[in-house]
Amino acid sequence: MRLHPLTSLAAAGSTAVITTAAASWPVSLTVIAAAVGLSFAQGAARRMLPAAAVILVPLVLSLLALHGLFFPEGTTVLAQWGPARVTAQGLQFALERAAQLSAAVLVLLLGSFTVSVPDLVAVLSTRGVNARFAFVLASTLTLLPAISSRLERIRQAQEARGLVIRPGIPGRVAAFRWQAVPLLLSLVEEAGTRAAALQARGFGSAGPITSYRQVLDSPVQRWARVVLLLAALAAIVFRLWQPTAGA
Amino acid sequence: MSSLTLPPQTPATARNRRLLEVLGAVAIAGTYIYLVLNQPADITGGPGSASALIALSGFLVGAVLLIIGVLPTLPVSTLVLIPVALVLNIVLGQFVGSTLVPFYLDAIGTVLIAVLAGPAAGAATGALSSIIWSFFNPTVLPFAAGAALIGCLAGLAARYGLFRRFYLAPVAGFLTGIVGGVVSAPVAAFVFGGTSGLATGAIVSAFRSMGDSLLAAITKQALISDPMDKAIVFTLVAVLVYALPRRTRLQFPFVRQYRVLAGTASNHPGNQPTGHSTGQDA
Structure with a gap:
């Protein structure tokens, strides 16, 4: 069981x-x-x-x-x-x-x-404040693997453009900026799109929530x-x- | 006049949330003071678990109260950024840790949210980060209060204009690191009986060999590592925030209202009036 x-x-x-x-x-x-x-x-x-x-x-x-x-x-x-x-x-x-x-x-x-994370999210989201916590939990756990692979793709793309990690702290900070800025930009952009989509579907409203997942x-x-x-x-x-x- | 998309904000619920935030802060501060006052009795008498339990429960209860108080008040546009911040904390922390310098750098996302969305959002992000990260690594759970404090202080630094000048960001980070290190040291001492890293452990050993008590040694180690760590994190966040396009930065009401970043509102007064909020929050 x-x-x-x-x-x-x-x-x-x-x-x-x-x-x-x-x-x-x-x-x-x-x-x-x-x-x-x-x-x-x-x-x-x-x-x-x-x-x-x-x-x-x-x-x-x-x-x-x-x-x-x-x-x-x-x-x-x-x-x-x-x-x-x-x-x-x-x-x-x-x-x-x-x-x-x-x-x-x-x-x-x-x-x-x-x-089981889907079960946990389903249980949490039926209870008031926890809907927001459940969203943060589920979305972090699903974003993590996706982002690791995206970071890898960004690194490859920047290396194809000629990124070389130079020795010394300034070189490394520059390399960090080359990789982190595209990652952050795409994430913030997506988050904005997601916010609009979620709000259009009534996320954050105080009404009753129906869950299709029975736990x-x-x-x-x-x-x-x-x-x-x-x-x-x-x-x-x-x-x-x-x-x-x-x- | 009730909104279709936002929960109704009556004065009573706002007061209750403020109360929760204050209770959370009081729980964290009270736990810290109790631990520092009572430390000599416990630490040498074996793994006396009373202090560990007080540290764990006091700091965790405080962090959870902060989350309960803050989370419902955040606009959806900020809420969807929190998972992004948590992922940045974990992924960039590991990435930088492996390529840059041997620090922990696990607060980049938290500080980023604090700069873009304010102290309350920063505190909630810090606490949430520890709680959700503990699904893979339970040892970060007791540091939830310290992470919340760092988010809150970063937000305050942004609000009072310390991110407007690039050279002030590391200074703000340094000061935040001092406070954060001092608050996290009792957790490391009483819950873990040391530190989790080998490099930081070596610094603690050095102070122990001079005859310091465990809490004193760990506090001194934290005062060496944390300010440097947070100065680096604040600098990296400043690099990231200024690299964001103007349109993305100005999406955040906190950035517009308190003119957090240099040149966001004052250079182009006609383009972005401060009070003109057409964002997704209204």
Whole structure:
């Protein structure tokens, strides 16, 4: 059964919040394992894991280098080269924070990679203010791939006209201008056309909106969303009540 | 007299939206002050997540309130530019990042909208940019408040004429970067426990090796990277805006009303009277 888009986003969001609030090794590792397992089960692993790696590898390396080598608060020194001291506390801090962040990133990516964007837009646009947010979301997600290829075509066209990227900052700024100005011009022009077309079709009017896309929802999922949000809130309140527990 | 294409604007709804904007700003400012005042208790006691949660929820709630307050007030001609700005943030950011200099440059679209459409639109674009970008990269989500602030400040700089002289744009960017860096530093410190890039991480390490606390080290790193980054972004946006044809620039009521760009209204007073708005917004 396909989950309602809001249910999967609520599940991802509240899991991320609860993991951050729990701040414990076992919870973070369990969430990481579950997110990776679910991504394989949902068939999203092939797209999701490279995206996660691009984000997490530099982040984890940066954390390890930063706290592993320089942690002035650390007391148990494992090794020392000049000003750099490897301390047990620093390594522990880096690893704990890395696990916690990896869990949150993986869970949120799982949510966004498995949610169906057309369904999400259909759901959002039936609810007041969200129609505008839904438009921005859907139009960004569909513009992105189109624009990457257009930027490539502009670069090829300018190279055919004799664009050479010269060394030094002025040369590069000039090259940037050659490519960015045509891109921006075409985008602004299209946006103007789109605005006129959208307004002619009543976009931004306050009246009722009919959607041709039916998104299945069930009372169970409605309750599940409420419970998930309450659980996330409870986790935040509990953590603020006992700021140092488990840390 | 109700318009067919625009939602009715009663004084009550306008007041509610103003209230939401103020609440959003208060949430962001309050979170920052709380984090800075309470930082010594938490950061060395392990990944204490109370501060991370406060940073996340306070900044996010503020950003979402700003979006709810601003988004319905934007004219459709500005609204359709927001996706363009988000795409520019992502695509140009990556493109410039790979060819130009090792900065982040992820605010070009936000600053562009702010210059063309004003501080409110800039703030909404910054916050929306972080929220929608987080569909591919959840680590940018906590920086929504910082991005909104940068959009707002860029809009204010444009409104008070800092884009009329080309040499003033980097100065405005530099000052914006200082504020933006200082506000984003607690997020980097409490949510990420460091920075996400290796180059910025090296700068933080240098300050840590001198015995600074994590927040102090990250704030100093932000004070080195962000002003330079934003000065470059503002300059690039000035290059882009002045490269746009006059007709395109003057499409935006904000640009006409506050004479944001040099020579837009004053040089040709007969052609474009300031109050004469025949754009798609009316």
